[in-house]
Structures are given as C-alpha cells and as structure tokens.
Amino acid sequence: MMLAVTNIIPESENIAGASASETVDRLTSVAVNRDRHAFERLYGYFAPRIKSYMIRQGTDEASADDLAQETMVQIWRKAHHYDPQKAAATTWIFRVARNLRIDRLRKYKLHEVEMPPEVEPGDDEGSGHESYEKRPDADKLRALVDTLPQNQMDVVRLAYFEGLSHSEVSLQLSIPIGTVKSRLRLAFGKLRMGMGEKI
Amino acid sequence: MNIKHHPDDATILAYAAGAVTEGFSLVLAAHMESCPHCRGRMAEANALGGELLSEMQPAAMSANGLEDVWSRIDSEPDEEIPAATCHVPVDGVPGILIPYLPDGIDSLHWRSLMPGIRQHVINGIESGRGSVRLLSIAPGTIIPHHTHLGGELTLVIKGAYTDEMGCFQSGDLADLDASVSHQPVAESGEPCICLIATDDRLRFSGVFSRMLQPLIGI
Numbered sequence: 001m002m003l004a005v006t007n008i009i010p011e012s013e014n015i016a017g018a019s020a021s022e023t024v025d026r027l028t029s030v031a032v033n034r035d036r037h038a039f040e041r042l043y044g045y046f047a048p049r050i051k052s053y054m055i056r057q058g059t060d061e062a063s064a065d066d067l068a069q070e071t072m073v074q075i076w077r078k079a080h081h082y083d084p085q086k087a088a089a090t091t092w093i094f095r096v097a098r099n100l101r102i103d104r105l106r107k108y109k110l111h112e113v114e115m116p117p118e119v120e121p122g123d124d125e126g127s128g129h130e131s132y133e134k135r136p137d138a139d140k141l142r143a144l145v146d147t148l149p150q151n152q153m154d155v156v157r158l159a160y161f162e163g164l165s166h167s168e169v170s171l172q173l174s175i176p177i178g179t180v181k182s183r184l185r186l187a188f189g190k191l192r193m194g195m196g197e198k199i
Numbered sequence: 200m201n202i203k204h205h206p207d208d209a210t211i212l213a214y215a216a217g218a219v220t221e222g223f224s225l226v227l228a229a230h231m232e233s234c235p236h237c238r239g240r241m242a243e244a245n246a247l248g249g250e251l252l253s254e255m256q257p258a259a260m261s262a263n264g265l266e267d268v269w270s271r272i273d274s275e276p277d278e279e280i281p282a283a284t285c286h287v288p289v290d291g292v293p294g295i296l297i298p299y300l301p302d303g304i305d306s307l308h309w310r311s312l313m314p315g316i317r318q319h320v321i322n323g324i325e326s327g328r329g330s331v332r333l334l335s336i337a338p339g340t341i342i343p344h345h346t347h348l349g350g351e352l353t354l355v356i357k358g359a360y361t362d363e364m365g366c367f368q369s370g371d372l373a374d375l376d377a378s379v380s381h382q383p384v385a386e387s388g389e390p391c392i393c394l395i396a397t398d399d400r401l402r403f404s405g406v407f408s409r410m411l412q413p414l415i416g417i
Contacts, residue, residue, distance in 0.1 A: 034277070040265065043265055046252075046253075047260050047264060047265075048257030048258050049252055049253065049255040049257050050252070051257075051258040052255045052256055052257055053252055053255060056255075061258075064258065065260060065261050065264060068260065068264075069264055069268050069271065073268055073272055077272075077277075077278075077279070077280050078280050080279055081280075081282050086242070087242065087246065087249075088246060088249055089249075090252060090253045091242075091245050091246045091248065093249065093252065094245065094248040094251075095245055095248070097252065098216075098248065099217070106325070107325070108325035109221060110217055110219075110221065110224045111221065111224040111225045111228040111295060112228055112283075113228040113229075113231040113232050113238065113286055114282070114283045114284065114285045115232075115238070115285060115286070136246040138246060141243075141246055141247065141250050142250055142254075145247070145250055156247070156251070157251065159212060159213055159216040160215075160216040160218075160247070160248055160251050161251070161255075163216065163217050165213065165218050165398070166209060166213060166350075166376075167349065168218075177376070177377070178378065181207065181209035181376075182209075184212050184213075185208040185209055187212075188208040188209075188211070188212055188243075188244070188247075191243065191247060192240070192243055195243060
C-alpha cells in the first residue's frame with residue numbers, strides 16, 4: 001500500500017492559484033455573497049482532494065465522486081456557519097468532509113461540542129489558557145507537518161485518511177498499539193509545540 | 200471547574216481523524232463542554248486534518264461533476280441550514296447528554312449490578328463491541344479490579360473517585376487502554392456518577408469478578 005506522499009511540492013501557493021487566505025476569502029464570499037465563481041474555485045481545488053480522501057476510506061471511485069459532490073453541496077449550504085476567527089477554511093472543509101464520510105459510510109454521527117459564541121473564548125475559568133482557543137495558524141502547521149519523521153506521519157495518515165483506530169493501525173503496520181500511540185503523541189506534541197502552545 | 204485529567208493526545212488525534220466510535224465522540228464532546236484546554240487541542244487536531252486534506256494527491260472528478268453539484272444545489276431552495284444546537288452543561292450534566300436522558304439524571308431507571316453499583320445503559324449509540332453507560336457508585340464502594348480489551352473513556356459527572364491514577368472529580372476524564380488495570384473507589388459524600396464509553400469488552404481479573412461478567416455484560 002502507498003503510504004508516503006512525502007516531498008510533494010508545497011501547495012500553499014497554488015490552492016487553485018491562491019493562498020490559504022484567499023481560500024478563506026472565497027469561502028467567506030460564498031457565505032456572504034452566494035458567490036458562484038468563488039465556489040467554483042473552491043470546487044476546483046478541494047473536490048478532487050475530497051474524492052481522493054473518500055477513496056482512501058475504501059469507497060469505490062463512483063461513490064467517492066458522489067461523496068465529494070455531496071460534500072461540496074454541503075459546503076455551499078453551510079458556508080454561513082464558517083467562522084474565520086475560529087478555524088482556517090481548510091479545517092472547516094475537512095470537518096464537513098469527515099462528518100459526511102462518517103455519516104454515510106459508518107452510519108453514525110460524530111458528536112462534536114458546539115459552544116455558544118458568547119462563551120468563547122473567554123470561558124476558561126482560570127485554567128491558564130486564555131489565548132488557547134485562537135485559530136491555529138495554517139501556514140505554520142503546513143511547514144511543521146513537513147518536518148515530522150516518516151514513521152510518525154505514516155501513523156497519522158492511517159488515522160486521518162483511512163479512519164483506522166489505534167488497534168487497526170497497530171494491526172496494519174504490525175507494531176504494538178503502545179507504539180502507535182506514542183508516535184501519535186510525538187507527532188502531535190511537536191506540532192503543538194511548533195504552534196507555540198504550552199504543552 | 201478545575202479539570203486535572205484530560206484525554207490522551209493520541210485519543211484527540213483519533214477523534215479529529217474520525218477514527219473513534221460514536222460513543223467515544225459523545226464522551227469526548229461532553230468533556231470538552233467544560234474544558235477549553237481540550238477544545239484548543241481539538242482545534243489543532245482538526246487543523247491538521249485540513250492540512251493533510253489540502254496536501255492529498257487529487258483524484259480527477261467526473262467530467263460533469265461541477266454541473267451535477269450545481270444542479271443538486273439549484274434543485275432545492277437555497278435555505279440556510281441552521282447551526283447545530285449549542286451545548287451548555289445544566290446542573291453539571293453535559294448538554295450533549297441531555298437528549299439521551301429525557302427524564303433527567305435524577306429519575307433514571309438504574310439497574311443494580313452489585314452492592315453499591317447501579318448502571319443505566321444508553322442505547323442507540325454506535326460503540327463497536329463496547330457500550331455507553333452511566334454508573335452510579337455509592338460512596339466508598341470499590342469497583343473490582345479490571346483491565347480493558349479496548350479503550351475506556353470515563354467522564355465524572357458528579358461526585359469523585361480515586362484509583363491508581365489519582366483522584367477524578369466532576370469534568371475529569373480518564374482515558375484508559377488495555378495496558379491499564381485499575382480499581383476505582385468512590386469517594387465519600389455523594390454517589391459518584393460517571394459516563395463511561397468502551398469500544399470493546401472489559402476483563403475482570405478475579406475469579407469472582409469473571410463470574411459476574413456475563414451477568415453485568417460490561
């Protein structure tokens with residue numbers, strides 16, 4: 001199985017010829033102006049990648065095409081829920097694709113916490129993480145992902161792209177479950193540290 | 200709320216990746232309602248998903264894919280999908296749990312498992328070979344020593360318990376896997392009510408406990 005997609009050309013410059021911030025602008029324009037041109041630019045970049053994501057989850061090509069289309073329809077219909085203060089556009093699009101994948105392929109709903117806007121981000125009751133809930137910096141994250149060792153990225157990709165649980169990753173790679181978890185912890189720790197978080 | 204125990208990084212990543220059961224997602228979301236620290240970690244794990252998605256090798260869409268998308272969009276009125284309901288804890292009970300407890304946590308139909316321990320199974324939540332349940336443990340009661348075949352997430356809703364890992368109070372989440380064997384003891388005062396999700400069966404270590412297992416069905 002092909003796991004490695006390393007050393008690919010950094011694509012921050014060419015999200016359909018746009019930067020990450022232009023992706024945010026496009027999604028915002030879809031939400032606010034029902035901007036069809038902006039939506040088509042989003043489709044051009046994301047639909048083929050969402051389709052690829054669905055194929056990695058084990059769907060056949062036609063179903064993956066259909067699920068990618070359905071994700072794009074949901075992006076159009078839910079765009080007004082996107083809050084640029086909280087997440088990068090790519091993060092929001094990933095969540096829409098992931099939740100649709102779970103709903104259609106696994107037949108259940110992934111529960112996520114929905115916070116009332118007035119509660120965030122100040123409701124930390126002295127936990128010492130006042131600035132914690134700000135939006136993660138997508139460009140910084142992209143650079144950090146490229147620095148992760150191959151064995152950590154393999155485990156991360158199996159979880160994200162194939163939706164494998166820790167025990168399934170352990171079986172697939174023939175490594176103990178403790179190793180799967182420690183690689184995930186190392187990868188996430190490095191990313192969070194690089195993002196400037198207090199670990 | 201002073202939360203001291205949080206889910207493992209590996210669990211947060213699996214959650215964001217969509218590689219956990221529905222039951223696990225429910226308990227994790229319930230914890231995050233009162234834990235801004237973990238909401239921040241989740242935001243980062245979701246951002247990692249976005250980053251990985253945008254670096255995927257593209258697979259060409261069907262030739263009329265975009266047209267099909269427009270016809271799907273235009274076939275229905277362009278109504279805005281309302282935002283999901285927000286979750287706010289009510290009397291210490293996570294908001295996300297409330298739809299599953301229509302009569303409230305104080306009038307649940309508890310079933311006695313063994314002296315001092317009562318349970319209420321929440322049905323209809325995808326959990327693999329595991330389950331989602333509430334346990335009510337009388338003050339001072341000891342839960343028999345057990346390990347887990349898969350994972351177990353325990354969120355304390357009310358009261359507190361202590362085990363080898365420390366003291367767990369309201370809002371704390373214990374994230375256990377097969378490598379951990381523990382023997383929780385409910386603290387004195389009020390009963391300890393926990394929300395527990397497993398994704399596989401538990402394994403009790405003593406002979407007496409093993410006999411109980413089929414009965415309890417944990």
